[in-house]
Amino acid sequence: PDLLPTDITGVNVFNQERGDFEFKPGAIFANIVLGDEINRASPKTQSALLESMEERQVTVDTVTYGLGTPFMVIATQNPIEHEGTYPLPDAQLDRFMMRLSLGYPSAEFETNILGTHGIVSTLDDCRSVTDAPGVSQMIAIARSVHVAMPIQRYIVAISDATRRHPDLYLGASPRASIMLLRAARGMAASDGRDYVMPEDVKSLVLPVIAHRLLLAADAAMSGRTVEAILTEILQEVPVPVRGKV
Structure with missing residues (x-):
């Protein structure tokens, strides 16, 4: 909830040594951007994603910066809890290709989770495939x-x-x-x-x-x-x- 639009898009910071402003890229400058519980961000912060998701670019202080290729935004949201959340505007929902509901894991998979929880880090088994x-x-x-x-x-x-x-x-x-x-x-x-x-x-x-x-x-x-x-x-x-x- 304390995330600001400039945290996403980036901001111009004054460089005292050079005597001019320097652009500091935000989190959006990545190939894959993950927004965890995106509906907890304020509407103003959510709107910072609109240009990047449609135009693959970011405009800060009249200067436009292109984003990398490939570029995609993946987000999660809690469909049950509404306190402290904001509904995603229709314009932003329309920019997500699809929405999937994961639901609960199967009994077998949940048992495997219990068997490895606190013992093995799931990140240790992650390997780059491309x-x-x-x-x-x-x-x-x-x-x-x-x-x-x-x-x-x-x-x-x-x-x-x-x-x-x-x-x-x-x-x-x-x-x-x-x-x-x-x-x-x-x-x-x-x-x-x-x-x-x-x-x-x-x-x-x-x-x-x-x-x-x-x-x-x-x-x-x-x-x-x-x-x-x-x-x-x-x-x-x-x-x-x-x-x-």
């Missing part, structure tokens, strides 16, 4: 994955259905369609394919789009959920069939 150029290469491979026009129309149809749904106050933005396209490409590439299938899109709709939607007041009072609405939309929107345009 580097920044390697991640950039994987991103380039994902971007080269082919997405047929019927599947692109399928993505747009899903987003458009959320905008016209009577139980939704706020539907999916064009950025949601772009993120769904990018996520589908990534899934296809991770599966060893150079093309996207409708199944890739369908499996990613909930994690990519759900956090961007807002329920209408009546729907919220009646207990409706955005996940249930998205499931209904997936059942209603026609799935592209091979050979048909």
